[in-house]
Amino acid sequence: MSEASTLLKVEDLYVKYRSYWYTYHVLDGVSIRIKPGEKVGLIGESGAGKTTLLKSILRILPPQGRITKGKILYKDINLLRCSKGTLLEIRRKKVGMIFQDPLAALNPVFTIKEQMVDILKYIYKGSNYKKSDLENIALELLREVMLPDPERVLNSYPFQLSGGMRQRVVIAMALASAQELLLADEPTTNLDVTIQAQILKLISNLVEKRRLSMVLVSHALGMVRSMTKRIYVMYGGNIVEEAPSSKLFNEPLHPYTQLLIENAPKIIATKLGEGIKGNPPDYRYPPPGCRFHPRCPYAMDICKKVKPLLIKVNNDRYVACHLYAEKDMIKKLEV
Amino acid sequence: MPKNYLSYLKKIYKSVIFRRAVLSLLSLLGLSLIIFTLARVMPGDPARMALGPRAPEEVVQRYRELLHLNEPLYLQYYYWLRDLFQGKLGISLVSFREVSIDIAEFLPATLELMMLTAIIQIIGTIVFGTLSGSRPGSIIDGALRVFAYIGICIPAFAWALFLQFIFSYQLGWFPPTERISPGISIPRVTGFMTIDALIAGNFNAFVDALWHLFLPSLALALGAMAQEARILRSAMVENISKDYVLTFMSHGLPYRLVYFKYALKPSLVSTIPVMGLDIASLIANAFMVEIIFNWPGLSKFGITAMLRKDLNGIVGVVLVAGLIYTITNIIVDVIITLVDPRIRYGGGGE
Numbered sequence: 001m002s003e004a005s006t007l008l009k010v011e012d013l014y015v016k017y018r019s020y021w022y023t024y025h026v027l028d029g030v031s032i033r034i035k036p037g038e039k040v041g042l043i044g045e046s047g048a049g050k051t052t053l054l055k056s057i058l059r060i061l062p063p064q065g066r067i068t069k070g071k072i073l074y075k076d077i078n079l080l081r082c083s084k085g086t087l088l089e090i091r092r093k094k095v096g097m098i099f100q101d102p103l104a105a106l107n108p109v110f111t112i113k114e115q116m117v118d119i120l121k122y123i124y125k126g127s128n129y130k131k132s133d134l135e136n137i138a139l140e141l142l143r144e145v146m147l148p149d150p151e152r153v154l155n156s157y158p159f160q161l162s163g164g165m166r167q168r169v170v171i172a173m174a175l176a177s178a179q180e181l182l183l184a185d186e187p188t189t190n191l192d193v194t195i196q197a198q199i200l201k202l203i204s205n206l207v208e209k210r211r212l213s214m215v216l217v218s219h220a221l222g223m224v225r226s227m228t229k230r231i232y233v234m235y236g237g238n239i240v241e242e243a244p245s246s247k248l249f250n251e252p253l254h255p256y257t258q259l260l261i262e263n264a265p266k267i268i269a270t271k272l273g274e275g276i277k278g279n280p281p282d283y284r285y286p287p288p289g290c291r292f293h294p295r296c297p298y299a300m301d302i303c304k305k306v307k308p309l310l311i312k313v314n315n316d317r318y319v320a321c322h323l324y325a326e327k328d329m330i331k332k333l334e335v
Numbered sequence: 336m337p338k339n340y341l342s343y344l345k346k347i348y349k350s351v352i353f354r355r356a357v358l359s360l361l362s363l364l365g366l367s368l369i370i371f372t373l374a375r376v377m378p379g380d381p382a383r384m385a386l387g388p389r390a391p392e393e394v395v396q397r398y399r400e401l402l403h404l405n406e407p408l409y410l411q412y413y414y415w416l417r418d419l420f421q422g423k424l425g426i427s428l429v430s431f432r433e434v435s436i437d438i439a440e441f442l443p444a445t446l447e448l449m450m451l452t453a454i455i456q457i458i459g460t461i462v463f464g465t466l467s468g469s470r471p472g473s474i475i476d477g478a479l480r481v482f483a484y485i486g487i488c489i490p491a492f493a494w495a496l497f498l499q500f501i502f503s504y505q506l507g508w509f510p511p512t513e514r515i516s517p518g519i520s521i522p523r524v525t526g527f528m529t530i531d532a533l534i535a536g537n538f539n540a541f542v543d544a545l546w547h548l549f550l551p552s553l554a555l556a557l558g559a560m561a562q563e564a565r566i567l568r569s570a571m572v573e574n575i576s577k578d579y580v581l582t583f584m585s586h587g588l589p590y591r592l593v594y595f596k597y598a599l600k601p602s603l604v605s606t607i608p609v610m611g612l613d614i615a616s617l618i619a620n621a622f623m624v625e626i627i628f629n630w631p632g633l634s635k636f637g638i639t640a641m642l643r644k645d646l647n648g649i650v651g652v653v654l655v656a657g658l659i660y661t662i663t664n665i666i667v668d669v670i671i672t673l674v675d676p677r678i679r680y681g682g683g684g685e
Contacts (some may be wrong), residue, residue, distance in 0.1 A: 062576030063471055091587030099578045099585075107579040109600045109675055118596075119586045157676045165485040170582075177586050 006073070007213050008057065008181060009033040015061065017283075024283035026052050028165065028237040028291070029070075029312070034213050036179070041224040041245060042217045043260070044234035047280045050217045051100060053234070054183045058091055066189055086305060092123045096178025098203070100217075102167035106158035112169055113138065113154045116176075123176055125299035141172040164195040168202070175206060182207060182214045187301045189219070196220065221264045225249055233257045236281040236291035239310060242318040253319040255296050281302075290322065298323055351672075352665060359661035363654065368654045371412055385428035392595045397590065402646070415650070422560075424654075425647030429640060434651035437636060442655065443526025444514060444633035445621060451552035453544075453614045456560045460610065468571025468602070469594040479564065486561025492623030495554035499627060502550060512629035516543050535625060548603045551628040559613035566603045566609055570602035573580040611667030615660045 009172055015027035026049050034040050042050050055061050057072055070077040093244050099105035107115055107197060116138040121197060124134065135154070142150035145168040158166055167187065174182060184203060188196035200223045207214050218224050224231060225245050233241040234253060241254040252258045259276045278295035281287055293303040302322050310320040382398040383390075403411050418425060426433035463483075467476040503511035510516065514528050520552075521528075521535045529548070532540035573599050574580055574594060583593045622634035642647030672679045 037571045055581070058585050062581075063572075064576075088587040088589070091585055093587075097582075097585045101578060101581060107582070107597050108677060109604075110597070111676075115597075118588060118592070119583070122586065157680070159677055160680070173582070173586065219352055255537075273368045304395050307371065 001026065007033050007034050007036045007075065009071075009073040010053070010057065011073070013053070013056060013070045013072065015056055015065060016063050016068055017050075017062075019064060022284045025286050026065075026237045026283050027166070027306075028286065030234075030237070030239055032215075032232055032239065033050065034215065036117065036180075037211060037213055038230065039207065039214045039216065039228040041228035041231035042215055043219070043221060043224055043231060045260070045276075045280060048234040049237040050234055051185055052213065052237075054097060054217065058095060058097055059087060060097075078263075088122075089174040092125075092177055093179050094177075095181045095183065096174035096176065097183040098167075098170055098174045098185060098187045101190050102163055102170050102187075103190060105170045106166055110160055111157055112161075113153060116141070116154070116169075116173060119173055120176060137176075138172075140168065141176055143174065144206070145169075145172045147172075149182050163191050164199065167191060167195075167199055171199070171203060171206070175210070176335065178212055179210075180213060182212045184214060184216045184218075185217065186217050188223075198225075221249070221261065233260070237283070238291060240320045240321060242310065244316055247317065253313060253317065253324065254292075254321050255298050255323070256292050275326060290320075345637065347398040352669065355665050355668060359665065363657050363661065364658045367416075367650065367654055368412065370650050371415060372408065374441040374644075374646050375408060375411070377644070381428055381644045381646050384459065384644050415647075424651040427640070427648045427651075429643050429648060434647045435492045437648065438651055438655055439526070440635065441631060441633045441636040444528075444630060445625070445634060446659075447527045447529065447548065448551055448555065448621060448625075448630065448632060449614065449617045451548045452555040452617055455552055455556040456563065456614065457610065459556065459560040460563040460567055460606065461603075463560070464602075464606070465571060465594055465599050466569025468568035469565070469575055469590075469598065470571045471568075476568075480569075483561040483565045486557050487565075489558065491555050491558055491620065492621075492627060494557050495624045496553050499549050510547050514544060514547050515540065516547075519543055550628060551621075551624050554624050554627075555617055559610075562629060563606055563610050563613065567602055567606045570605045571598055573597045574602050600674060602673065607667060607671050607674065611663055611670075615663035615667075618656045618659045 010030060010032045012030050013027050013030045014025075016026040017026060024158060030049070030053055032040070032042075032053075042053070044050055052061070052065070052311075055065075056067055057079070059067075067080060070080070074094070077086060077090070079087060079090070106112070113135065117134045118172075120129075120134040120137055124137070126221070131324075138154060139150050142153055147153050147165060153161060153165065153169065154269075161169070171187070174184075182203075188199050191199060200218075200220065203214075203216075203255075204227050206212075214228075216224055216228055225248075228245050231243060231245050232239050233255075233256065235256045241248070241252070241257050243253070248257065249261055252261050256276075263275055276295055281291045287304075289305045289309050290296070290299075290303045293299040296300050298301065300322060306322070308320045308322050308325065309324065310318045312318055313324055380395075382395050382402060386395055386398060399405055403414050422435070424438070426432065427434045427437055430437055463479050467473075467479040469583065470476055483657060499511055502509045515521075519537075519540050519542050521531050521537055524531050524534050528544035529541055532538070532544050571594075575594070578599075580593060580598045583597045584590075588597075617636065619637075621630075621632060622638055623628070625632045625635045626638075633655065637649070637652035637656075639645075640652060
């Protein structure tokens with residue numbers, strides 16, 4: 001893969017959160033890349049750092065979050081080094097983000113109109129649109145996300161709308177900015193199951209229609225599989241596996257991925273899955289070596305000491321696990 | 336159409352403001368009873384104090400009868416209430432005028448002070464609270480934290496002395512006392528010096544009056560402002576990591592707009608009630624500051640009335656203070672419903 005054909009490239013990203021007493025070492029050297037027009041999935045349990053990764057890309061981490069190392073390249077622009085104007089421009093016109101919780105992503109004390117017009121005003125800055133023009137663009141966006149009665153929605157406050165409607169509004173807003181890349185952070189949590197499918201279908205259609213690239217974070221593994229070409233699996237702030245969507249589910253390599261897929265809720269299951277034993281890592285004191293080793297059924301001595309790197313297993317599969325390292329490599333590392 | 340009329344009445348009855356107003360009137364009535372009784376059970380002879388130690392006993396006795404002081408307390412209260420409904424608060428034992436006239440003379444000076452104090456307080460709170468809340472841990476935040484602790488610790492009268500000493504006596508930038516410079520006279524219309532100056536078309540007098548207002552207002556505003564800025568800051572700190580603020584960051588809105596609009600407005604919901612209480616309490620708390628700046632306001636009048644055991648004066652001042660307190664609170668409630676639509680529409684349960 002050459003540099004030129006990469007839309008977004010995150011390289012060796014470290015993110016820490018600082019509270020008064022503790023430092024939380026969340027992202028621990030994460031690298032991902034997305035080609036133009038590519039749809040990529042990001043899966044992993046809650047607290048794996050998926051949201052942190054997406055927020056880091058747009059540089060909208062809360063103030064206690066700090067990117068301490070790494071590179072985020074959007075085309076050729078390093079988002080960690082570029083000027084504020086460039087960053088704002090990318091946020092306005094290139095990359096859009098759908099936030100996790102539709103109930104929390106809209107500002108409770110302003111009408112949808114006020115919020116959308118403000119956003120559109122800066123997206124179309126310099127093009128002499130009047131307020132009424134911006135309102136028409138907002139209406140058009142709301143129609144595009146299949147909201148019935150968009151005029152009423154536009155004049156409503158968020159709490160006057162249902163969860164599904166709010167998520168459609170959030171998608172409409174994200175679409176306005178996402179002219180190249182859409183970051184969809186669990187767009188269906190907190191929604192009913194029937195609406196979940198509708199929303200994912202809608203996102204999928206819109207992305208197709210507008211030829212966008214997408215990073216989709218979701219717990220609905222089946223949907224991720226059908227909507228994306230390639231999937232990254234995250235655990236404890238690391239990418240532990242990368243594979244084409246079709247192959248990942250048939251033949252998961254990393255022990256964590258295996259457990260994740262095994263335990264995914266299935267409609268036809270006759271009993272509940274066991275779940276993965278143990279707890280997600282404590283980011284204040286992350287386990288040394290592989291962050292998954294305390295919960296891993298195959299943990300070896302080396303797993304407690306040496307952090308496994310993402311290695312190529314065959315031409316399109318990558319995994320970060322000592323099980324797949326060549327034996328003599330392990331010997332060398334142990335010395 | 337009696338049915339429509341009835342539903343209209345029902346609507347009024349249901350409206351929060353109406354209910355608040357009725358409750359306020361009842362509590363004012365209760366307040367009047369308490370203060371009326373308290374003023375009379377305190378030791379001291381009001382008639383003797385009003386007429387002086389050398390007045391003959393029979394004159395004092397006649398004065399007592401005039402004031403119904405010899406009659407039982409409940410009858411005195413009944414007479415006072417009867418007068419109240421005719422718009423009379425009784426004769427002041429100090430100025431020998433109708434108390435309402437005294438209040439009308441002194442109240443505008445205090446209200447004017449309160450208003451500028453409120454303006455300084457609100458602007459200061461919003462600017463400082465937002466600046467420090469949007470960048471927690473920054474240098475600005477640290478500086479404001481120190482300022483806030485100092486502001487909370489130092490009472491208003493100490494600020495008054497300090498500001499007066501530095502800016503009037505040492506630097507000479509502001510006048511030390513009074514409401515307007517000697518030599519400037521403007522006809523009294525509303526009693527508000529600034530408004531009267533504008534009515535008279537005397538712009539210099541307006542500026543002069545503002546100049547006199549500034550130091551006492553600042554002294555009154557600083558402590559409350561420091562406290563409110565801290566409250567606003569902590570609400571801001573919480574709100575800036577919320578998705579409903581980050582959404583606007585993710586769309587590339589300028590930081591200032593995000594902080595001063597999308598983070599500030601939800602944060603204000605918790606700050607406004609405190610601001611309202613602080614502003615309302617100025618009506619009574621301005622006393623020391625009014626003394627220091629020789630400000631002919633209601634607090635000063637009220638304290639004089641208490642020291643001289645001016646019964647009607649005391650009750651009148653306390654009632655007016657209570658009235659302004661309740662009105663301010665109703666205004667605050669209205670403002671909150673304007674800021675937070677979830678309260679306005681009675682919804683908001685997720």
